[in-house]
Structures are given as structure tokens and as C-alpha cells.
Amino acid sequence: MVAPTFVLQAGCFLGLLTCNTPPGVWPEERPTVIFPGPPNPTQTQTQTQTSTGVTTGTSTTLTPDPTVPTVTTTATTATTATTETPTITVTTTDTTLTTLPSPSDSSSGTSSTSTDSSTPGTSTGTSTGTSTTSTTSTPGTSTTSTTSSTSMSVTTTTTSLPVATGTLTANILVIARDSTQANVASSGLNGYGIPWTTLLVPQAGIELPTLNTSSGGNFGGIVVAGEVSYDYGSDDWRSALTDDQWNQLYAYQLAYGVRMVQYDVYPGEKFGATALSGGCCADGVEQLISFSDVSDFPTSGLRTGAGVTTQGLWHYPASISNTATTKEIARFAAGGGVSQASTAAVINNFNGRQQMVFFIGFDTVWSDTSNYLQHAWITWITRGLHAGYRRVNLNTQIDDMFLQTNIYQPAGEIFRITTADMAGISAWLPTIRAKLNAGSTYYVEIGHNGNGNVEAGQEVVGDDTCSGGAIYYDIAPDTPAEFQKPLGTGESRWPTTPASFQWTNVCLNADPLLVWFQTHLNDYAYLSHTFTHLAQNNATYADITKEISFNQAWLQQVGFTAANRYTSNGIIPPAITGIHNGDALRAWWDNGITNCVGDNTRPALLNSQNAMWPYFTTEAASGFSGMQVNPRWSTRIYYNCYSPACTTQEWIDTSAGTGTFDNLLATERTETIRHLFSLSHDGYMFHQANLRNADMPSITVNGQTAQYSIFQAWVETVVQEFVRLVTWPIVTTTHQQMSDAFLQRYRRDQCGYSLSYVLSNNAITGVTLSANGNTCNAAIPITFPAAPANTHGFPTEQLGSDPVTVWAQLSGSPVTFSLASPIAL
Ligand SMILES: *[C@@H]1O[C@H](CO)[C@@H](O)[C@H](O)[C@H]1NC(C)=O
Numbered sequence: 001m002v003a004p005t006f007v008l009q010a011g012c013f014l015g016l017l018t019c020n021t022p023p024g025v026w027p028e029e030r031p032t033v034i035f036p037g038p039p040n041p042t043q044t045q046t047q048t049q050t051s052t053g054v055t056t057g058t059s060t061t062l063t064p065d066p067t068v069p070t071v072t073t074t075a076t077t078a079t080t081a082t083t084e085t086p087t088i089t090v091t092t093t094d095t096t097l098t099t100l101p102s103p104s105d106s107s108s109g110t111s112s113t114s115t116d117s118s119t120p121g122t123s124t125g126t127s128t129g130t131s132t133t134s135t136t137s138t139p140g141t142s143t144t145s146t147t148s149s150t151s152m153s154v155t156t157t158t159t160s161l162p163v164a165t166g167t168l169t170a171n172i173l174v175i176a177r178d179s180t181q182a183n184v185a186s187s188g189l190n191g192y193g194i195p196w197t198t199l200l201v202p203q204a205g206i207e208l209p210t211l212n213t214s215s216g217g218n219f220g221g222i223v224v225a226g227e228v229s230y231d232y233g234s235d236d237w238r239s240a241l242t243d244d245q246w247n248q249l250y251a252y253q254l255a256y257g258v259r260m261v262q263y264d265v266y267p268g269e270k271f272g273a274t275a276l277s278g279g280c281c282a283d284g285v286e287q288l289i290s291f292s293d294v295s296d297f298p299t300s301g302l303r304t305g306a307g308v309t310t311q312g313l314w315h316y317p318a319s320i321s322n323t324a325t326t327k328e329i330a331r332f333a334a335g336g337g338v339s340q341a342s343t344a345a346v347i348n349n350f351n352g353r354q355q356m357v358f359f360i361g362f363d364t365v366w367s368d369t370s371n372y373l374q375h376a377w378i379t380w381i382t383r384g385l386h387a388g389y390r391r392v393n394l395n396t397q398i399d400d401m402f403l404q405t406n407i408y409q410p411a412g413e414i415f416r417i418t419t420a421d422m423a424g425i426s427a428w429l430p431t432i433r434a435k436l437n438a439g440s441t442y443y444v445e446i447g448h449n450g451n452g453n454v455e456a457g458q459e460v461v462g463d464d465t466c467s468g469g470a471i472y473y474d475i476a477p478d479t480p481a482e483f484q485k486p487l488g489t490g491e492s493r494w495p496t497t498p499a500s501f502q503w504t505n506v507c508l509n510a511d512p513l514l515v516w517f518q519t520h521l522n523d524y525a526y527l528s529h530t531f532t533h534l535a536q537n538n539a540t541y542a543d544i545t546k547e548i549s550f551n552q553a554w555l556q557q558v559g560f561t562a563a564n565r566y567t568s569n570g571i572i573p574p575a576i577t578g579i580h581n582g583d584a585l586r587a588w589w590d591n592g593i594t595n596c597v598g599d600n601t602r603p604a605l606l607n608s609q610n611a612m613w614p615y616f617t618t619e620a621a622s623g624f625s626g627m628q629v630n631p632r633w634s635t636r637i638y639y640n641c642y643s644p645a646c647t648t649q650e651w652i653d654t655s656a657g658t659g660t661f662d663n664l665l666a667t668e669r670t671e672t673i674r675h676l677f678s679l680s681h682d683g684y685m686f687h688q689a690n691l692r693n694a695d696m697p698s699i700t701v702n703g704q705t706a707q708y709s710i711f712q713a714w715v716e717t718v719v720q721e722f723v724r725l726v727t728w729p730i731v732t733t734t735h736q737q738m739s740d741a742f743l744q745r746y747r748r749d750q751c752g753y754s755l756s757y758v759l760s761n762n763a764i765t766g767v768t769l770s771a772n773g774n775t776c777n778a779a780i781p782i783t784f785p786a787a788p789a790n791t792h793g794f795p796t797e798q799l800g801s802d803p804v805t806v807w808a809q810l811s812g813s814p815v816t817f818s819l820a821s822p823i824a825l
């Protein structure tokens, strides 16, 4: 599945290195000239694209069913300009779902829509091994470049001491074989919002980008995936970067104090380590990996000794061969043919050249482990000083409150949550909060349907006292999920009266559940799930206006709008309908609704450019443009279940689940931990029936037994795993705050911001933030390992043991922050 079992043959370097000197180890403290010869004049034409910025983003989404994953991978397209970014070579190829490159998978070079073959040998490409053609995926700038592998860029690079003064752009250079691998290497950077540039290296090789100019270094860190190695035949697996090019990278590192990260590599002298086995693990064999020393990246907040799975990630147990240059940061547990614990990752310091190395493959698309481990290298390579920030949100939304639910099992049962159940949830909140790390906030957000309150009230006091009763109508047949209604069509379902909200408190307060919420108002967050839960895909403007405005009137009358946490501008659409119904969206908008949550199982509702961005509806797909749809994860806690047996059975029946409720929770744990460590800020969907606890048997989660609802069991499972792995806070936000954060993230990414380090006396003494035109209509976060000397009055954010984030506003000029204490290079 991952990590080809290759061994990179350590070659000899040209010129001043002797053949028994491993790559990356300098024979003397400071190399002066790496390549004494002139540039190779035989190099063929190379077109360089003058990229003006940051290549950001990819969006990858899995369905909640892990056994039949539908992977949607979307090519990177966002290229935005910055003022300070130097000329660089950016060559990207089309997205492919394959992870193993083949010698013949270069694209035809005639179109930016060509695709790579996923099977070696089946490509129709014209590669002969001496040249390859790649196309860019940047819209409107498609560039075809041809390079020859036999005439790689060879430049004379001289270096002496690290630069004493100058600037270093903090942009991370990501070097990978193809866009799939590049996405794995950069998805974490994207999660933080750290700018990066991708260099894709085809088998035939490619020119390096300009690493520095007279004004400074262009990259603040270099990440190389799998040494960009290929199979050149006859057991010859080696890097498509030439030794010359590796040396240029090393010299650049030394000149600017830039760190390199490598993963998916075989232990060897160039990493100060020796392999202890041929690699691990066969199917079904488990060998946990854990951090053993995080002292070189303290702001990562990673806990040592917390083992996580390596299943599906090929890796090489190692031992350190040179303790003078190399220290262990992570280890594998005994196993995989090795009887004791072994080294999994190291930091090298080869006479000042600093390198972090993982002897394990990464795949952030599906692996919770990769998403977790990546925070070590991201924090280390940036020295904890970077644009962007790290925040984990745990937003659990409970839909359908006040409604009744037809239960899946026992079939035919109708269930509505009781005040005793809600009391059980409120009583549990302090106990779950006590398990969170310092700086955390957790609460539960509830999506309400006011008509259910009227129905319950009329059961008690009768229709007359309830203004004739609740709203009833004939339910329309379901449409396909992405049905787009022609504007102006559809039939209204609501009765013609009442024309406006008219129920009295005598009616509403007859429902004990309402009174309970009113007396526990600030235990929860509140938003609308529409008044009756009418399906909106084929609905009329008139009906949806009532669905929105009646519920707003109800929320106001019962006092929920006065709660500390109330969302006024967003809704949870009923069953996530209406998003392609321009009449419905216009009704929302006319009533002050600018955003909603979507459904991550539906690609049509996701931003295909960047998973960190919300989706905005378009005239073409929805008949209404600009409604903000924020992503939300579904879970295996199904809407129509309150018992472990029910949700487990529904998982088995509908989603190829197997095993017990414990297996279901373990699957949810894996998937949710992956989302949280990818820094996905998407919320999680639950429903009122999932809260039943008061009369339910106990559930045991990680050895702790309590009368948990299946919702609580899910939260306990996720939280206990999260705090085992990191010291980070978990922060719940209201729907309105979540939506605004998605919008701000989208806006600041349009600004093409970048950070550069101010260098002085072999140390970073400050950072300068700039952007296109040095103006941005959203604040840009900058994370500091310690508070800067002066924050210029910008808001700062620091929770628990987290590093401090300054939210800087650019309004016409770059902004420079001096560090309180310099960071030595
Ligand atoms: C890059 O850095 C090296 C070493 O400091 C220097 O000799 C060289 O002139 C720089 N390149 C440019 C284009 O300024």
C-alpha cells in the first residue's frame, strides 16, 4: 500500500567528497565549493514558471465507510501572488490516485488534463528515460517543460558560514515524486496554514528551484518524501535528484541554517542509523511507534511513550550508528523481527546541517498515525515559528431536538429524549471537561426544531390552547441527494394558516423538555434546525421562508436567543437538504442565514480546492450563489439509534460494519483522531435519540464504566485517545464561530501571505509578515514559540500549553515582529 521497499544506494560524490563518505556528511566543517566544475552546458531547454506564490491545498475526502472508501482527490489549483516571493520553478503534474510511480508514467505533455497510469507499464506516455514532460495544474498557466535526466542543472554553489544577516523566506519546499505524494507531505502544512511550494520530481529528474538570491534564502525548510526515488531497473532504486542536487540542498541548508525533513527512507549512514531488519510488517502484525524525545520541538505538545499503530505503513526498525551526530526522537516497540525496541526516527546534526528522518512511510489521506506524527516535523522544521496556527475543534452538533425519531431497532419504536436524559448529559459535562488538557473548552451544541415543542405542548394542554396545534403536511417523496430544483417550481406543503408564529407560552411551556432547557440555558449552545424539518430539495420559497422565520420566532420566544451561545446566522439544514434549491437558499438569505453545515459524504458539498475552505454555492449548481456550506463529518452513531446494539446493527446492515459496539467505537476513534490531527475544523453530526442515557445499561469505554449514551461513549472514546497523545487543548466553538473561522481562513488564503525570518548573527531575531499588496481583509495568524517582544497591539491567543499566536492585520505595509530572544540557527 505504501513505501516501496527500496534501498537507496549511497553514491560517491563528485569533487571533494571521497567515495566512502556518506552523503550529507561533510569531510570538513564548512564546505566551500561543492562542485568545482562549470555548469553543464548540455542541459536542454527548461521552461521555468515564474510562480508568484504559494501552492496551497488539496481536498481529500473519505466516505464514512472504511471498507469501501471513495477517495476524491482534487488537484491543487490555488496559486496566489505575493510581493516577496522570488522566482521559483514550480512544476506540478496531474493528480493521480497511484502511490507507486512507474518508469513510464510521465504524461503526454499535451494537456493539463492527462492522467497518470495507476499500473506500472500501462501508461501510454512517451518517456524514454531521458526526458519527461510535465504539465502544471495551475489554471491558465499551463506550462510544458522538458528536462533531460542526463543533463541536470549543475551549478556552482559556494557557501561559507551561515549568513549573519539578511532574510529567509519561511516558505517550506516540499519535494515529492508526484502530486499525490506532495499532498501527503503538505496536508499538515495546509492544516496549519503554513505556506509551501511543491517541487515534483519525475523519474527523469528536474531542475531545482532557485534556492537563494542576493537578497536571501527562498525556503525556510525542505521536506523530501521517500528521497524521490524510482526504480531504474536491475535493482537500481535511487533518487531522481542527482548527487549534485542533494549537495546543493545541503549547502543551502548550511548557508541559511535551514532544516531538512525526510521520511519513508531506509536507515543508513547518511541518516546516522543502521537497519535492524528488512522492514515491517506483514499483514496483521502490529508494531507500535511512539515519540521518545521531543525536547528539540517542545512546542509540538506531543507526548512521549504514547504508542500508535503502524499497520499499513511500511517501516524499518533501526539503531543509531553514530551517536555523535544522531539522536533518537521516536521508537518502534519490539516486534517485526526485532526483539527489543528500536529507533523509528532521528535528528541528525552533520556539522551544522540539521535533518529529521523517519524510517516509516507517511500517508495522511487514510492514516491517523501519519496525521499524528507529522506534527513533530512541522514544529521542528519551522522551529515553532511560522505563519498559520494549530487548533483542534471538537464541535458535536445534536440535530432534531424536540422532534421524535423512528428508531431503527427496535423497529417501529418512536423515541424522544427526556429531561432525565438531558440531566444526565449536563451532569456528565464537568467529568468530560476534567479529562481534557489545559486550555480546553467543551460543550454540546443543539439544533432545534420548534414544531416538536408545539406538538409536545398540545399533547398536554390540547389543540385549542396551542392555537389549533402544530404544523402538519403531507410529506413529499425524497429526491436524489443532489437534485437541483428548477427555480420557481415545486408545491407548497405548509397549511395556509397560520401565516406567522402565534403559539403562546402556555402551550410551549406544557412541554417539560422546554422548561428543562430554559432552566439549564447556558449548559448548551443553540441554533436552528428549521421549524418542522421539512425536506427542502424540492420545496418552495414560501414554505422555506416559514421554516426559517417560524423557528427564529420560536427561538426568540422561548429564550434560546438569549443564551450565551446562540448562532443567529447559520442553520443545520434538515437532512442537509436545500443546498441545490435556489429558492430555499434565497429564503434563508432573506431571513439572515448566510451559512449552514453540509455533509462530508457528499463531494458536491465540499470545497474541491482546499479542504480547509468552506464550499460556496454557485448559481450553476444551486441557483443561488454565495451561501457558505461548512463541512461536517457524519459518524457511525446513526440518527435513529439510542442503543449500542442498534447503531452497531445499522452499521453492519448499511455500511459493511463488522463486530461489536467496541469495534464501532474503535473505528470511530481511528477516523476521528485522523480528522483532529489533520486539523480539520469540521463539526460532527449526532441526533437527539443518541443522547438517551437515563434508563440505559452501562457502557465501558477504555475500562471506564458509566451509564453513557452512545453519543457520550463516542466523545469519551475520542477525548481519551486525544489526551493520551498530545497536551493540546480541545476547543469547542459555536456554529457561528466555526463558520466565521472557515470564512476567515478562506479570506486570508486569498491574500497570498508569507512570512520571512529576519536573520542576524546566525540567529533568527524576528519575522516579517507580508502579503499581496501587504493588505488582507482577514487577520493572519503567526505562531511564536514564545511571545514576541512587541505584538503591535494585535490580538493574541494562547491556550493551555500551546504556543502563542498573534493575529496580525496587514493594512498596506509588511509587519515585523522582533523575537524576545533570538533563535540560534
Ligand atoms: C546564494 O548563496 C550563495 C552562498 O551564500 C552565494 O554565493 C550566491 O551568490 C547566492 N546566490 C545568489 C543568486 O545570490
Ligand SMILES: *[C@@H]1O[C@H](CO)[C@@H](O)[C@H](O)[C@H]1NC(C)=O
Pocket (backbone or CB within 6 Å): 477, 478, 479, 480, 483, 489, 490, 491, 538
Ligand atoms: C418536485 O416537485 C414537483 C411538484 O410537486 C414534482 O412534480 C416533481 O416530481 C418533484 N421532483 C422530485 C425529484 O421529487
